[in-house]
Amino acid sequence: MSTTPNKDPYAATSRDTTEGKVYTVTGGDWDTIVGSDDPLHHEKLVINMGPQHPSTHGVLRLVLEMEGETVTDVRPVIGYLHTGIEKNMEYRTWTQGSTFVTRADYLSPIANETVYCLAVEKLLGIELPKRAELIRVIMLELNRIASHLVWFATTGMELGATTMMIIGFREREMVLEIFELVSGLRMNMAYVRPGGVAQDFTPEAVEAIREFLKVMPKRLKQYENLMNGQPILHERAKGVAYLDVSGALALGVTGPVLRSAGLPWDLRKTTPYLGYETYDFEVPTETTCDVFGRWMVRFHECWESLKIIEQALDRLEPGPVMVEDKKVAWPAQLAIGTDGMGNSLSHVAKIMGQSMEALIHHFKLVTEGFRVPAGQVYTAVESPRGEIGCHAVSDGGTRPYRVHVREPSFVNLQALPAISEGGLLADVVAGGASLDPVMGGVDR
Amino acid sequence: MSADGSGAAGHGPGAGVGARLAELLGDGCVASVSGGGDWARDTVDVPPGRWVAALTAARDELGCDFFDWLSAVDELPDGFRVVAHLWSVAGRYGVLVRTLLDPADSTVDSVVPVYPGAAWHERETYEMFGIGFAGHEDLRPLLLPDGFEGHPLRKDFILASRVAKPWPGAKEPGESHAGSAGAGKRAPMRPPGVPAPGEWGDA
Numbered sequence: 221m222s223t224t225p226n227k228d229p230y231a232a233t234s235r236d237t238t239e240g241k242v243y244t245v246t247g248g249d250w251d252t253i254v255g256s257d258d259p260l261h262h263e264k265l266v267i268n269m270g271p272q273h274p275s276t277h278g279v280l281r282l283v284l285e286m287e288g289e290t291v292t293d294v295r296p297v298i299g300y301l302h303t304g305i306e307k308n309m310e311y312r313t314w315t316q317g318s319t320f321v322t323r324a325d326y327l328s329p330i331a332n333e334t335v336y337c338l339a340v341e342k343l344l345g346i347e348l349p350k351r352a353e354l355i356r357v358i359m360l361e362l363n364r365i366a367s368h369l370v371w372f373a374t375t376g377m378e379l380g381a382t383t384m385m386i387i388g389f390r391e392r393e394m395v396l397e398i399f400e401l402v403s404g405l406r407m408n409m410a411y412v413r414p415g416g417v418a419q420d421f422t423p424e425a426v427e428a429i430r431e432f433l434k435v436m437p438k439r440l441k442q443y444e445n446l447m448n449g450q451p452i453l454h455e456r457a458k459g460v461a462y463l464d465v466s467g468a469l470a471l472g473v474t475g476p477v478l479r480s481a482g483l484p485w486d487l488r489k490t491t492p493y494l495g496y497e498t499y500d501f502e503v504p505t506e507t508t509c510d511v512f513g514r515w516m517v518r519f520h521e522c523w524e525s526l527k528i529i530e531q532a533l534d535r536l537e538p539g540p541v542m543v544e545d546k547k548v549a550w551p552a553q554l555a556i557g558t559d560g561m562g563n564s565l566s567h568v569a570k571i572m573g574q575s576m577e578a579l580i581h582h583f584k585l586v587t588e589g590f591r592v593p594a595g596q597v598y599t600a601v602e603s604p605r606g607e608i609g610c611h612a613v614s615d616g617g618t619r620p621y622r623v624h625v626r627e628p629s630f631v632n633l634q635a636l637p638a639i640s641e642g643g644l645l646a647d648v649v650a651g652g653a654s655l656d657p658v659m660g661g662v663d664r
Numbered sequence: 665m666s667a668d669g670s671g672a673a674g675h676g677p678g679a680g681v682g683a684r685l686a687e688l689l690g691d692g693c694v695a696s697v698s699g700g701g702d703w704a705r706d707t708v709d710v711p712p713g714r715w716v717a718a719l720t721a722a723r724d725e726l727g728c729d730f731f732d733w734l735s736a737v738d739e740l741p742d743g744f745r746v747v748a749h750l751w752s753v754a755g756r757y758g759v760l761v762r763t764l765l766d767p768a769d770s771t772v773d774s775v776v777p778v779y780p781g782a783a784w785h786e787r788e789t790y791e792m793f794g795i796g797f798a799g800h801e802d803l804r805p806l807l808l809p810d811g812f813e814g815h816p817l818r819k820d821f822i823l824a825s826r827v828a829k830p831w832p833g834a835k836e837p838g839e840s841h842a843g844s845a846g847a848g849k850r851a852p853m854r855p856p857g858v859p860a861p862g863e864w865g866d867a
Contacts (some may be wrong), residue, residue, distance in 0.1 A: 299807035307816050307823070311856035342700035469753065472731045472781035483753070490756050595699030596707075598749055598760060611747065613737050622817075626733040626749070634784045663807055 263287055267645070271300045275378045275649045278659030280633070282648065289644055294637040301663040309623050313589025314340050317620060319410040321610075324625060325661030326407060327370055330356075330363040331603035332661075333412035336623070338493060338599040339612040340414040343592045346548065351539040352416035353494050357532045358429065359402070359411065360494075360601075361525040365436070366395035367604035368518045372443065375515070375653040379456045384447060391439050394432055401425045415549050416542035426533065433530055440522055448519065457512035461639040461651030464509050471638065472631045475606025476521065477655055479505045480513035487602040499528050511654040546581070548590050589618035605629055605656050629661035681726055681752075681759050682706030688721050689714055698760060705749075707760040715763050716773045719748060722759060723778060727752045731779035734786060736793045738819045743767045744795055748775070748782075771796035774803075792817035822864050823857035831855065 233244045270281035279300035285293035305324055309317045321336040322329040334356055341348065348356075373388025396406040402425045403411040403418060411418050447453055463473065465481045478485055486503040488496040504520035506513035542549045594616040600609035606628030613622040632655045639655075640648040682695035685708045693714060698705045710718040722728040728750035737745045744765045751758045765772055774797040775782045786797040787806040794815035797803055805812065814821050854860065 299805075299809065302807040304816060304823075307821075308856070310819075338703075339700075342703045345701060469730045470780050472733070472779075485753060593699070596760075597698055597700035597703060598705050598758070599700070599703055607732070609733065609749070611733075611735065611749070622737045624733070624735040624747075630784065631733070631781065634781060 264292075269648075271297075275653065277374065277653065277657055280652070280657060280659055280662070282636075282652075284645065284648065286645065291641055291643055291645055291648055294640050294648065296633060296636055298633070298659070298662050301659045303664065305664045306623055306625065309620050311619065313618055314414055314592055314620060315589055317623065318413050319408075321623075321625060322408045322410050323660065324627060324664050325603065325605070325608070325629060325658045327367045327658050328363050328603045328605065328608075329408050329410075330359045330412060331601055331608050332625070333410065334360060334494075335599055335601045335603075335608050335610045336612070336625075337412050337414045338601065339597050339610040339623075340592060342597045342599060343595055343612060343614050344414070344548065344590075345593070346415060346543050346545060348494075349416060349540045349543065351420075351536065352541045354532045354536055355417050355421060355541060356412060357494050357496070357499075358529050359399075359417075361528045361532075362395050362398060362429070362432075364525045364604045365522050366392045366399075368522055369395070371518060371604075371653075371656050372447075372515075375650075376447065376453075378649050378653050380452055381447060381450065384443070387439070387442070387446075391436065394435065398425065398428050398432060401428055413542070415545070416540070420541045421536070426536070429529065429533060433526060433533075436522075436526055440519070440526075443519065448516070453515070454512065456646075456650055457515060457654075458508070458510055460511045460643065460647045461654050462509050463635060463639045467638060468635070471635045473606070473635050475602070475604070475628055475632065475656075476514050476517040477632055477635070478606065479503065479517045481509045482507040487600055487607055491600065493599075493601055496528075499531050501527050511650050514654045547585075591616060591618055592620075600626070603628055605658065605661070606632060608661075625664060627661040627664060629655075629657045629659070630664075633657045633662055680706070681755075681757055682708045685718065685722055685726055685759060685761075688725055689718055693718065705758055705760045707762060709762050709764070712763050712765050712772050715746070715761075716775055716778060718761050718763075719750070719775045719778050722750050722761060726759070727755055728759060729753055731781040732758065734775070734782050734789060736789050736795055736817075738793065738817065739764070740767055740819060744770050744793055746772055746789070746795065765795065770794060771798055773798050774800035776800055791815065794818065822859065823855065826855035826858055 234241050235244075236242075265286040267284040267286060268281070269284060271279040281297040281300065283295045283297060284291055303323070305320045309320050312320065317336055317340070318333050321332040324332050369388045369392040373385045373392070376382070376384025376388065399409060399411075400406050402421060403409040405411075409418075463477065463481060465478070465483045467473075468478045468481055468483075474485065482505055484503040484505050487493070488501075489503055501524040502520075504517050504524065506516050592614040594614050596611065596613045598609060598611045600607050607626065608628055609626030611622075611624040611626070612620060615621040636652055636655060640651045643651070682697070683706070685706075686693040686695035689708075689710060692711045694709045696707045696709070698707045708718065730751035730753050732749040732751050734746065734748040737747065739745050742764060744767070745762055746765060747760060747762045749758055749760050763772060770793070772795065774786055776786065776797075777799070783800070783802070784806060786800050787803060789795050790797060790800075790803050791805040791808050791812075792815055808816070858864075
């Protein structure tokens with residue numbers, strides 16, 4: 221049924237020595253690799269890296285086999301952050317699903333929510349209001365910039381540029397503050413809901429985004445001056461973790477990693493959604509297939525995202541942000557109430573005062589949810605890490621029958637052995653970082 | 665579950681790709697279109713025995729050079745439905761290939777020799793559904809901890825740990841005010857994924 225109670229499968233045994241505590245590593249492939257080797261006649265060194273290691277972007281664990289300085293075998297051990305999101309969603313309403321998918325890849329919650337909501341909307345056969353579509357695009361692109369900023373920051377730190385760490389997170393904070401202003405939450409907002417978005421932009425939010433558009437270009441130029449010509453970055457990143465187009469396609473790798481190999485595969489262009497075909501922007505590519513190429517692709521993508529946000533802001537016109545369909549949308553408007561995210565009390569009072577039927581309908585819609593016609597659908601959007609997809613299956617009920625999330629982090633991480641075997645240990649760190657794995661997304 | 669004909673067939677650049685694949689494969693292979701309006705995907709249902717042949721044909725004959733993902737759906741008592749999605753980068757179309765496995769023998773041939781990227785997807789599907797992939801060289805659990813028993817994404821899997829360890833915090837009105845008026849009048853809420861007592865486990 222489940223794991224044996226009272227036994228933590230991840231726990232390592234330890235003993236105290238005069239040097240401090242010594243842990244005995246087990247689990248994953250460790251025992252088979254160590255046990256299969258004859259220590260007297262081989263030079264092989266087995267190194268455990270992670271799951272608690274500053275360069276593993278969360279709880280990724282790598283079991284490395286080394287011959288001298290050369291890495292001969294890399295085995296990623298994943299699952300430390302598995303929370304059963306796909307299973308949990310089967311017991312919640314379609315609307316509540318947003319709250320779960322947002323927690324998968326926690327650095328790009330809007331992309332997760334959008335792809336899931338697109339799937340539900342396609343099954344329902346509903347069209348989004350124009351304003352909701354524009355708001356989603358703005359939030360998606362802000363999220364892309366925020367995610368890339370974390371990547372610049374952490375990768376910069378891993379390659380020795382600690383200033384980048386500080387300033388990357390400084391600018392990302394600006395985006396998180398906009399998210400808070402818009403949705404009430406900084407991360408895991410569940411802001412995108414089937415049928416639209418939870419709340420409308422306030423004038424202050426639009427103002428904050430305009431301000432961000434003014435500040436960010438200056439900051440991106442700072443990064444350019446600081447990093448792009450940096451000799452240490454060039455030394456650490458150029459020619460490292462090589463992956464060409466055919467290798468990427470065979471392994472299913474997407475996003476900046478694929479575009480650093482020269483293929484302009486970006487779902488915003490190749491299979492447009494949310495009206496992306498109407499925006500003027502480029503898909504940056506590089507042909508170096510290495511870590512530096514991935515750095516440059518992400519750097520240029522931030523500029524393109526700023527262009528898209530500006531165009532979308534200019535198109536914003538007053539209107540609904542949720543479909544009118546009373547069978548899907550909650551009758552109460554989700555203005556920020558006393559609990560931060562709920563219905564405003566005055567509006568709930570108004571509904572209750574008006575009609576009992578409306579109250580009953582509201583109650584049923586919130587507790588039971590709406591029905592989604594039986595069928596299956598696959599939707600995909602371009603997240604900061606590549607193609608995030610959602611395969612949703614409905615049996616006609618108020619809950620998802622099955623939702624599978626195609627996570628770019630999960631698929632891309634599979635390429636880590638291919639890009640780091642035969643290289644140096646330090647290049648495993650650079651190569652792993654260049655894939656930008658977010659373990660919440662890998663493990664789900 | 666299998667009747668998904670709500671989509672607009674013949675939409676987009678990959679229109680008819682499913683029919684072409686079904687034609688290439690011959691007997692027992694049925695083309696349909698998934699739901700989703702302008703996102704409708706061509707879908708091909710093949711018998712389990714033609715699974716590898718179907719993906720190979722999609723790669724070699726239809727130009728689906730990009731392996732996207734592979735997963736499964738528990739459709740018991742009919743069986744487990746394995747689903748794979750493939751892309752053609754040049755043609756910009758995708759196709760969903762599905763097969764329904766016999767519940768008595770939930771095993772299908774591995775497609776890792778066709779698409780190396782399927783390795784982790786098959787391992788995940790193996791541990792989550794208990795579906796075997798014959799010929800997979802390294803079919804071990806991927807995400808679940810060592811010693812985990814059961815296949816969590818099967819519909820009959822009960823989230824028993826929720827009974828052993830209740831979720832913290834008050835889930836119902838009055839729950840946090842033990843002893844106050846109204847407490848204990850409602851039947852306690854069961855955690856999601858746990859059937860009523862007496863329906864599962866040892867009595």
